[in-house]
Amino acid sequence: MANRIWVYVEQYKGKIRKVSLELLSKGRQLARANDCELEAVVLGPETAELTATAAAYGAERVLFITDERDFANYTIREYTTLLAQLLQTDKPEALLLGDTARGRDLAARTSQRLGVGLAADCIAIETDPDSFLKFKRPIYGGRLFAWLESANRPLMATARPNSFLLAEPDFTRTASVRKEKVNLAIEAPREVVKFVSKRASKRPELTEADIIVAGGRGMGNADNLHVLEDLADTLGGVAIGASRAVVDSGWRDMEYQVGQTGKTVSPALYIACGISGSIQHLAGMNSSKVIVAINRDPNATILDVADYALVGDLFDIVPKLTAEFQKLFKADN
Amino acid sequence: MDIIVCLKQTFDTETVIWLNEKGEINDKDVKLIINPYDEFALEEALRVKEKLGGEVTVVSLGGVRTQEALRAALALGADKAMLINCENLTELDEMMAAKILARAINALPFDMIFTGRMAIDSGGAQMAMRLAEEFDLPAVSGITKIELEGRTAVVQHETDEGLETVEVLLPAVFSAQKGLNEPRYPVMAGILKAKKKPLDIIAAEELAAGLPLQSGMKVRGYVAPESRLPGRVLNGSAAEMTAELVRLLREEAKVV
Numbered sequence: 001m002a003n004r005i006w007v008y009v010e011q012y013k014g015k016i017r018k019v020s021l022e023l024l025s026k027g028r029q030l031a032r033a034n035d036c037e038l039e040a041v042v043l044g045p046e047t048a049e050l051t052a053t054a055a056a057y058g059a060e061r062v063l064f065i066t067d068e069r070d071f072a073n074y075t076i077r078e079y080t081t082l083l084a085q086l087l088q089t090d091k092p093e094a095l096l097l098g099d100t101a102r103g104r105d106l107a108a109r110t111s112q113r114l115g116v117g118l119a120a121d122c123i124a125i126e127t128d129p130d131s132f133l134k135f136k137r138p139i140y141g142g143r144l145f146a147w148l149e150s151a152n153r154p155l156m157a158t159a160r161p162n163s164f165l166l167a168e169p170d171f172t173r174t175a176s177v178r179k180e181k182v183n184l185a186i187e188a189p190r191e192v193v194k195f196v197s198k199r200a201s202k203r204p205e206l207t208e209a210d211i212i213v214a215g216g217r218g219m220g221n222a223d224n225l226h227v228l229e230d231l232a233d234t235l236g237g238v239a240i241g242a243s244r245a246v247v248d249s250g251w252r253d254m255e256y257q258v259g260q261t262g263k264t265v266s267p268a269l270y271i272a273c274g275i276s277g278s279i280q281h282l283a284g285m286n287s288s289k290v291i292v293a294i295n296r297d298p299n300a301t302i303l304d305v306a307d308y309a310l311v312g313d314l315f316d317i318v319p320k321l322t323a324e325f326q327k328l329f330k331a332d333n
Numbered sequence: 334m335d336i337i338v339c340l341k342q343t344f345d346t347e348t349v350i351w352l353n354e355k356g357e358i359n360d361k362d363v364k365l366i367i368n369p370y371d372e373f374a375l376e377e378a379l380r381v382k383e384k385l386g387g388e389v390t391v392v393s394l395g396g397v398r399t400q401e402a403l404r405a406a407l408a409l410g411a412d413k414a415m416l417i418n419c420e421n422l423t424e425l426d427e428m429m430a431a432k433i434l435a436r437a438i439n440a441l442p443f444d445m446i447f448t449g450r451m452a453i454d455s456g457g458a459q460m461a462m463r464l465a466e467e468f469d470l471p472a473v474s475g476i477t478k479i480e481l482e483g484r485t486a487v488v489q490h491e492t493d494e495g496l497e498t499v500e501v502l503l504p505a506v507f508s509a510q511k512g513l514n515e516p517r518y519p520v521m522a523g524i525l526k527a528k529k530k531p532l533d534i535i536a537a538e539e540l541a542a543g544l545p546l547q548s549g550m551k552v553r554g555y556v557a558p559e560s561r562l563p564g565r566v567l568n569g570s571a572a573e574m575t576a577e578l579v580r581l582l583r584e585e586a587k588v589v
Contacts, residue, residue: 012493077471101492105474108459112466117426117550120457134553140454143350144557148550191471195498205493254512255491260346260453261369261511269588280346290586292578307564307586308578316571324579
């Protein structure tokens with residue numbers, strides 16, 4: 001069998017997550033440059049839709065790993081066993097996963113079980129003549145990057161969402177299907193998920209969002225955040241983020257926090273409203289493609305990293321910006 | 334309830350990071366702190382101990398200066414500390430660090446291991462899962478709440494889907510997320526007591542005997558982030574600025 005690169009396909013609500021599609025897109029490039037095959041790996045039963053989507057983004061084969069039991073009750077330890085057993089017998093050159101909550105846990109456990117390294121939260125992966133692939137990842141909250149390599153196989157990495165270009169899907173491509181069964185030892189469960197309180201917000205998850213409207217201390221109070229909601233709604237229900245000041249003041253929950261102690265985001269557009277730009281906040285968002293900063297303080301640090309800086313009262317500017325976008329989108333229709 | 338807290342000493346969050354002439358990260362005259370997430374881990378361990386009894390042992394892999402962080406943890410109320418001095422072992426990746434930590438922890442009785450959700454320097458966010466794997470234990474990352482009911486811990490943590498409540502049979506490993514608690518401050522009595530508490534130092538190379546230290550990820554080099562090109566300051570009234578911004582986002586940046 002030719003050398004293979006594996007991309008772990010993570011599903012959410014029956015659909016492949018965007019970061020997995022980004023990795024298939026990148027995996028296809030890497031496979032072609034190295035004369036490898038790209039295999040999409042699914043932990044779970046086969047579906048035609050998964051195969052078609054994985055093929056459209058570049059997978060040549062889709063590997064479905066199952067066992068006799070009900071997948072709904074699996075914990076990360078059982079997923080690790082499934083994945084690690086197949087990795088040991090199949091010996092792909094590399095395994096790439098999305099750096100999601102579950103992806104990071106699964107990658108860490110699997111790498112430990114196999115005794116190989118893991119390049120976590122990568123923002124670039126390149127072909128390398130010495131080590132096959134090399135991995136670039138942020139350290140010190142993005143204030144420095146490290147290039148990593150390893151002589152071990154498989155090379156393992158998780159990729160930060162929104163860091164790899166999503167390819168144009170080609171639904172004329174097809175992929176072969178391979179099914180493998182792994183026998184798991186049955187043991188009494190030691191961890192049971194009792195309850196999941198689903199995210200109330202319909203907005204996209206921050207790390208995978210294309211556009212983020214974020215507010216800081218300059219919002220003044222919790223009620224004032226509605227001006228951001230209006231702007232985010234006008235932009236098509238995009239994500240809302242917050243600085244630490246907003247979260248610490250109790251105006252928004254922890255899940256909204258962008259920064260070194262919150263989420264690291266890389267959207268195409270980040271609109272920072274009333275955020276001064278602490279070093280910790282910048283660490284969480286300075287890999288955004290385009291940054292707009294609105295701040296009344298002409299000396300605010302955020303204005304230095306902004307592509308477009310607007311100095312003035314956000315309560316004057318943001319509603320006018322919302323109105324301008326409404327005008328633009330109306331003209332589009 | 335005996336608890337191990339894995340604690341890492343990191344650069345202060347305000348530290349300016351730069352590379353010296355050898356291409357290494359400058360660590361001279363850098364202010365060192367306890368990794369902020371590990372403070373939540375330690376605080377939770379201390380609260381459990383105060384409620385249910387038992388011992389809290391802090392374990393750290395680091396250089397000799399890490400004794401300061403461990404002494405600070407003892408001052409806050411930890412009972413014992415262990416420094417695994419790894420100054421002679423460079424380039425330990427997360428996998429190998431976890432193996433060495435696990436060998437040290439293996440000699441200690443424990444019901445729970447707490448770590449911080451991530452170290453703010455390496456940003457790995459893997460240690461809880463790796464230690465759990467070494468001991469074949471359940472683990473939950475980034476917990477924001479924990480309640481103990483006998484030998485069961487009921488924990489909450491945020492996943493990509495929402496806030497999940499998990500029942501976990503002890504022994505188990507948990508990593509602490511911001512929001513779990515409000516860490517306490519040291520008091521003078523604690524600082525004085527800490528001086529008499531045991532702080533053992535073990536050489537990492539002793540614990541690492543027989544391990545394939547060359548495996549895992551290696552750093553080939555560091556690069557500074559590309560600085561963002563200076564942006565444009567828009568002028569005029571709010572109406573003029575916003576009209577211009579929307580035009581630029583559409584025509585120049587092409588993001589809307």
